Amino acid sequence: MQIIKTIKEMQSMSRKLRAEGRTMGLVPTMGALHEGHLSLVRYSRGENDLTVVSIFVNPVQFGPDEDYQKYPRDKEGDLGKLLALDVDAVFMPYNSEMYPDDFSISVRTGSTGQVLCGVSRPGHFDGVATVVAKLFNAVMPDRAYFGQKDYQQTVVIKKLARELNFGTEVVVCPIVRELDGLAMSSRNAYLNDEQRSASLILYRALKLGEKLILSGGMADVLLVREEMVRLIETESLVDMDYVEIVNPDDLAPIQAITPPVLICIAVKIGNTRLIDNIIVRLSK
Ligand code: AMP
Numbered sequence: 001m002q003i004i005k006t007i008k009e010m011q012s013m014s015r016k017l018r019a020e021g022r023t024m025g026l027v028p029t030m031g032a033l034h035e036g037h038l039s040l041v042r043y044s045r046g047e048n049d050l051t052v053v054s055i056f057v058n059p060v061q062f063g064p065d066e067d068y069q070k071y072p073r074d075k076e077g078d079l080g081k082l083l084a085l086d087v088d089a090v091f092m093p094y095n096s097e098m099y100p101d102d103f104s105i106s107v108r109t110g111s112t113g114q115v116l117c118g119v120s121r122p123g124h125f126d127g128v129a130t131v132v133a134k135l136f137n138a139v140m141p142d143r144a145y146f147g148q149k150d151y152q153q154t155v156v157i158k159k160l161a162r163e164l165n166f167g168t169e170v171v172v173c174p175i176v177r178e179l180d181g182l183a184m185s186s187r188n189a190y191l192n193d194e195q196r197s198a199s200l201i202l203y204r205a206l207k208l209g210e211k212l213i214l215s216g217g218m219a220d221v222l223l224v225r226e227e228m229v230r231l232i233e234t235e236s237l238v239d240m241d242y243v244e245i246v247n248p249d250d251l252a253p254i255q256a257i258t259p260p261v262l263i264c265i266a267v268k269i270g271n272t273r274l275i276d277n278i279i280v281r282l283s284k
């Protein structure tokens with residue numbers, strides 16, 4: 001497993017592999033790897049000749065009051081997990097390599113990045129799109145793998161790849177959950193025991209929404225939202241940011257529910273922000 005620290009080295013490896021006609025999958029991560037990340041690696045390994053995992057905690061996607069400094073980092077643990085999965089290369093660029101002092105260009109995601117999580121995290125998706133554009137240019141992958149867990153991010157990245165003409169296919173992979181339903185996230189490590197049990201309300205609320213739509217035949221967005229919000233409010237440790245039911249293609253608001261629809265939730269438990277979502281389809 002090669003550890004690559006510079007963009008130049010990454011690009012020259014990529015050019016060499018392309019010249020040999022080999023395909024490459026990229027799994028972009030911020031490290032502190034868990035089964036959710038590793039599932040993306042397995043998808044990539046199954047569909048490409050080589051898999052590159054990037055580990056980079058991207059400063060420009062964190063707001064000034066967010067957790068950039070204390071974001072979990074576990075370099076040795078991460079490398080061990082990737083070695084066990086037979087990953088070909090890990091791209092771990094230096095901060096100064098990605099963002100030299102005079103760095104001033106960035107990607108603007110427009111309205112797609114300003115709804116849902118973009119409301120309470122202004123600039124977040126511009127930061128994500130900027131780093132992903134840089135990673136695509138450094139790695140030049142045939143395919144790049146993202147989790148449905150960060151649903152809005154997948155919509156932004158697909159749009160980025162299409163509108164800025166990256167020749168990279170964006171592959172979205174299913175959410176990996178703990179046995180009790182909590183979506184895996186590096187940020188779950190911040191939760192104490194009480195908060196960890198309170199966090200189960202996210203998945204319970206999503207499943208309630210799904211049930212109301214599928215077996216209850218409820219087609220009114222406001223009514224479904226209301227029931228979900230009522231359930232979430234029974235958990236005193238949870239501060240709701242939003243519960244929304246939107247069009248899964250472009251995140252646009254919908255009036256009446258005609259599946260497929262995306263139900264998405266964001267909450268804060270203490271200082272920890274958690275998100276989750278579910279796509280409700282007529283047949284599974
Ligand atoms: P992060 O390190 O949080 O930036 O996540 C890196 C990638 O892993 C993103 O594409 C995430 O959507 C994906 N990911 C994170 N958690 C999960 C999960 N529980 N299931 C599937 N993919 C995930």
